[in-house]
Amino acid sequence: MADNWSFVIAAYGLAAVVLVAYWRFLVRREKELDDASVVRREMRQETGRPEPQAGASRSPSP
Amino acid sequence: MRRLLGGVTLAGLVAGLVMGFGIAPREATQGNVQRIMYLHVPSVWVAYLAFGVVLVASVVYLIRRSDAADQLAHASAEVGVLFTGLTIATGSIWGKPTWGTWWTWDARLTSVSILFVMYLGYLLLRGMIEDRERGARFAAVLGIVAAFNVPLVHFSVYWWRTLHQPPSLMKPGPGTMPAIIIAALLVNFAAFTLLYAYFVTRRARVLGLEAEAEA
Numbered sequence: 001m002a003d004n005w006s007f008v009i010a011a012y013g014l015a016a017v018v019l020v021a022y023w024r025f026l027v028r029r030e031k032e033l034d035d036a037s038v039v040r041r042e043m044r045q046e047t048g049r050p051e052p053q054a055g056a057s058r059s060p061s062p
Numbered sequence: 063m064r065r066l067l068g069g070v071t072l073a074g075l076v077a078g079l080v081m082g083f084g085i086a087p088r089e090a091t092q093g094n095v096q097r098i099m100y101l102h103v104p105s106v107w108v109a110y111l112a113f114g115v116v117l118v119a120s121v122v123y124l125i126r127r128s129d130a131a132d133q134l135a136h137a138s139a140e141v142g143v144l145f146t147g148l149t150i151a152t153g154s155i156w157g158k159p160t161w162g163t164w165w166t167w168d169a170r171l172t173s174v175s176i177l178f179v180m181y182l183g184y185l186l187l188r189g190m191i192e193d194r195e196r197g198a199r200f201a202a203v204l205g206i207v208a209a210f211n212v213p214l215v216h217f218s219v220y221w222w223r224t225l226h227q228p229p230s231l232m233k234p235g236p237g238t239m240p241a242i243i244i245a246a247l248l249v250n251f252a253a254f255t256l257l258y259a260y261f262v263t264r265r266a267r268v269l270g271l272e273a274e275a276e277a
């Protein structure tokens with residue numbers, strides 16, 4: 001049977017593109033949120049408001 | 063710690079490529095196109111693992127209402143969908159030269175497509191419901207129900223007549239593959255498991271930061 005290297009390259013190339021794109025999405029989103037978190041913390045310190053707990057807005061529903 | 067996990071994952075992926083392309087021999091029947099197996103099979107293993115974690119984390123969430131369990135389930139489902147998509151795409155690319163078709167409504171291919179759509183629905187459900195707690199609760203129920211599709215996918219090749227070959231490793235009885243091919247496959251399994259852990263850790267942190275931002 002022929003080796004069909006083009007199919008091997010297509011499969012690995014596609015996987016590389018998808019995985020790198022997802023990794024870049026995670027890195028960018030995390031950086032955005034980290035930066036926003038620093039700004040919020042500084043604003044709270046300036047206004048003297050306490051830090052909210054993560055998930056504090058969650059209220060149990062029936 | 064996360065940098066260390068990232069470094070080990072990268073080293074594992076490089077080792078997997080070396081094993082798959084440099085050490086493992088050319089397969090006698092299919093030729094070099096069989097090397098897609100070192101990508102396709104670990105991808106479906108990660109999908110199984112991810113949806114298993116969704117099942118456990120969803121049960122924990124429903125019992126304890128823990129935000130961490132909810133974030134773990136959400137992150138794991140997203141990574142599972144990513145790897146299920148890769149499994150379908152790489153399987154299709156492998157299918158064309160070996161089966162002569164990109165796609166066929168075979169039991170394995172159909173069941174894995176249903177699994178993909180169910181978890182895509184899980185992610186859509188989470189995005190659609192504005193009340194975070196309610197969305198998490200509904201998603202947890204769907205995450206548990208959808209996980210029962212995993213054994214259906216895995217055993218579909220035994221339960222129905224299919225074009226797809228039986229499992230290469232995760233099957234009862236002795237293996238039929240040469241040791242070097244099994245070794246290459248196991249290195250890729252380890253590397254992909256590390257990649258799963260790395261992605262889930264990062265995604266769960268992003269979800270935690272998003273929850274913090276909304277608070």
